Amino acid sequence: MTTGFLGTLLWWIFIFYILMGPQMKFAQLIAGRKALLSSLSKKRNSTVITLIHRQESMGFLGFPFYKYINVEDSEEILRAIRKAPKDKPIDLIIHTPGGLVLAATQIAKALHDHPAETRVIVPHYAMSGGTLISLAADQIIMDKHAVLGPVDPQLGQNPAPSIVKAVEQKGVDKVDDQTLILADVAKKSISQVQRFIFNVLKNNMDEEKAKELSQTLTEGRWTHDYPITVEEAKELGLNISTDMPEEVYALMDLYSQPIRQRGTVEFVSYTNKK
Numbered sequence: 489m490t491t492g493f494l495g496t497l498l499w500w501i502f503i504f505y506i507l508m509g510p511q512m513k514f515a516q517l518i519a520g521r522k523a524l525l526s527s528l529s530k531k532r533n534s535t536v537i538t539l540i541h542r543q544e545s546m547g548f549l550g551f552p553f554y555k556y557i558n559v560e561d562s563e564e565i566l567r568a569i570r571k572a573p574k575d576k577p578i579d580l581i582i583h584t585p586g587g588l589v590l591a592a593t594q595i596a597k598a599l600h601d602h603p604a605e606t607r608v609i610v611p612h613y614a615m616s617g618g619t620l621i622s623l624a625a626d627q628i629i630m631d632k633h634a635v636l637g638p639v640d641p642q643l644g645q646n647p648a649p650s651i652v653k654a655v656e657q658k659g660v661d662k663v664d665d666q667t668l669i670l671a672d673v674a675k676k677s678i679s680q681v682q683r684f685i686f687n688v689l690k691n692n693m694d695e696e697k698a699k700e701l702s703q704t705l706t707e708g709r710w711t712h713d714y715p716i717t718v719e720e721a722k723e724l725g726l727n728i729s730t731d732m733p734e735e736v737y738a739l740m741d742l743y744s745q746p747i748r749q750r751g752t753v754e755f756v757s758y759t760n761k762k
Contacts, residue, residue: 557587586616649708
């Protein structure tokens, strides 16, 4: 009788662990993030907001999916910026491959319009829409090996500048109507993004320089995944700092990665103490 009761109890404990273990672990993760964000906010006397997209695994069969800047992100960040004290700086931590131009533009405009100083912090990369948002800040703080990227619009799988260039090289009389329509949309999208970038940059740099930079980043000079390093970003005239808060690195460790059988990167640091 006692043995049977103990077996049943152990079984229910096992079931509870299976069901509640992941939730409890996730709750600890969230608590750790909040503690680091509070510490960083106090240290920098700022409102700290995060836009962090990491590859994660779906619950069903563990298939990975990727996150990008979307309208839900813009809704939440606009709400956070709206609630932030007007006389206090904003630190926006960005880690993203990019996403919707609409969402990135909304976030960038809200950040640009904040009365106090705004700083974007890039620990690893802020590509495409992430760069668009970064351009709206008064200062971009990057790890010395972090990168930004071009902001040329993408239409489906193709860069808008490449579509325009293909039609120009081939000739309008040698392409079909659908391609001509696509090229027209591509020209408009490039012009729209250029104009927006110019408007957010002109307050922090000479207007001629702002115009030149908005064209450089959207004209298709590079592939869309081209990494703009700290050195190159400075050469482009952006206000770049490499004074990265240590809390940001610790924060990135608390964002989940896909479940794998074994890690692809491991390291051990040996210290020879005398």
